[in-house]
Amino acid sequence: EDQVTQSPEALRLQEGESSSLNCSYTVSGLRGLFWYRQDPGKGPEFLFTLYSAGEEKEKERLKATLTKKESFLHITAPKPEDSATYLCAVQAQAGTALIFGKGTTLSVSS
Amino acid sequence: EAGVTQFPSHSVIEKGQTVTLRCDPISGHDNLYWYRRVMGKEIKFLLHFVKESKQDESGMPNNRFLAERTGGTYSTLKVQPAELEDSGVYFCASSQDLRMSSYNEQFFGPGTRLTVL
Numbered sequence: 472e473d474q475v476t477q478s479p480e481a482l483r484l485q486e487g488e489s490s491s492l493n494c495s496y497t498v499s500g501l502r503g504l505f506w507y508r509q510d511p512g513k514g515p516e517f518l519f520t521l522y523s524a525g526e527e528k529e530k531e532r533l534k535a536t537l538t539k540k541e542s543f544l545h546i547t548a549p550k551p552e553d554s555a556t557y558l559c560a561v562q563a564q565a566g567t568a569l570i571f572g573k574g575t576t577l578s579v580s581s
Numbered sequence: 582e583a584g585v586t587q588f589p590s591h592s593v594i595e596k597g598q599t600v601t602l603r604c605d606p607i608s609g610h611d612n613l614y615w616y617r618r619v620m621g622k623e624i625k626f627l628l629h630f631v632k633e634s635k636q637d638e639s640g641m642p643n644n645r646f647l648a649e650r651t652g653g654t655y656s657t658l659k660v661q662p663a664e665l666e667d668s669g670v671y672f673c674a675s676s677q678d679l680r681m682s683s684y685n686e687q688f689f690g691p692g693t694r695l696t697v698l
Contacts, residue, residue: 475623503685505686507689512691514585514672514692515624515672515689516689517686517687520686560624562685567629567636567637568626568629568639569614569624569626569674569687571623571624572623574623
């Protein structure tokens with residue numbers, strides 16, 4: 472069964488304190504791995520797509536990496552405005568549906 | 582460019598009533614998806630349209646849910662009759678062209694929060 476597990480469930484950081492979020496997955500042939508950011512009361516906002524092991528993508532203070540079993544979202548020197556829930560999702564080769572994890576809720580305090 | 586829009590933003594109905602949710606995808610996106618998040622659970626896929634055709638409806642929970650996409654533009658999701666377990670946030674997403682990986686990203690709307698009392 473295709474599955475996504477995110478850890479930790481919640482993460483509290485001080486402004487400037489770098490850390491990483493983990494997304495472990497099992498899928499019958501990976502078509503793509505997606506990272507989204509979700510703010511309270513809003514829909515998921517697209518951040519990155521990764522397609523193959525070894526691939527990396529960056530956007531401002533965020534960097535996503537991919538291996539054959541997991542993905543990491545590295546947050547460098549976070550700011551309070553980075554506080555949100557970060558969602559990881561995979562898409563299998565055979566389908567188009569995104570399979571989501573439960574998310575990691577990040578809180579960054581100044 | 583306008584993003585995915587959904588209407589209404591909130592809906593509160595009694596058990597047994599009917600509710601219709603609407604989604605307008607990004608202009609030019611042939612692919613439209615419905616997802617649902619029940620409290621405490623992850624977002625789960627409901628179905629996928631390519632233009633006006635249902636490509637995959639494997640996630641639809643039962644026959645009380647009916648999705649349509651007339652003319653390949655906006656889509657509606659009707660729940661009839663609504664049950665308590667249907668409460669949750671219903672998201673719509675759209676993507677451009679699945680044949681090209683760079684156009685595979687799904688862009689989400691703000692969601693409709695449905696409460697069934």
